[in-house]
Amino acid sequence: MRLILSLYIPAISIVLASCGGTSAPTTEIDLTVTDFQFSPNTFTVPAGKEITLNTSNSGAVLHNLIIMNLGKTAGGEFGDEDLPNIYWKLEMPSGDNLSITFTAPKEPSDYEIVCSIPGHIQAGMHGNMRVVGSE
Numbered sequence: 001m002r003l004i005l006s007l008y009i010p011a012i013s014i015v016l017a018s019c020g021g022t023s024a025p026t027t028e029i030d031l032t033v034t035d036f037q038f039s040p041n042t043f044t045v046p047a048g049k050e051i052t053l054n055t056s057n058s059g060a061v062l063h064n065l066i067i068m069n070l071g072k073t074a075g076g077e078f079g080d081e082d083l084p085n086i087y088w089k090l091e092m093p094s095g096d097n098l099s100i101t102f103t104a105p106k107e108p109s110d111y112e113i114v115c116s117i118p119g120h121i122q123a124g125m126h127g128n129m130r131v132v133g134s135e
């Protein structure tokens with residue numbers, strides 16, 4: 001019985017995570033990138049945990065995903081002055097599917113996500129990663 005329960009509980013968690021939209025924190029994110037959008041463009045992760053990001057760039061051009069440092073924004077255009085404010089960056093060539101991990105920030109808050117390629121923020125490539133503390 002113990003074995004059955006331990007298999008059953010992760011299955012429930014996966015179902016809840018997929019139905020919960022952006023409110024339920026998840027350690028696995030499926031992110032599709034197009035010209036010029038992140039989908040989803042908001043997601044919620046648990047503080048300090050290892051997050052698996054499965055990305056697919058179905059756009060025609062190179063994109064990247066940048067998570068900005070706490071309290072930092074790239075504004076309408078990512079410039080050299082924003083480089084020291086990068087928490088984490090992933091390059092996503094057109095047509096590539098990547099699975100990669102990063103460690104979520106320890107500080108619960110909202111963190112801006114952007115694509116730094118010129119013009120892409122203005123075209124719509126920005127969003128929010130919410131970091132929540134453990135309950």
Ligand SMILES: [Cu+2]
Pocket residue numbers: 036062063064115116117120125
């Ligand atoms: Cu882009």
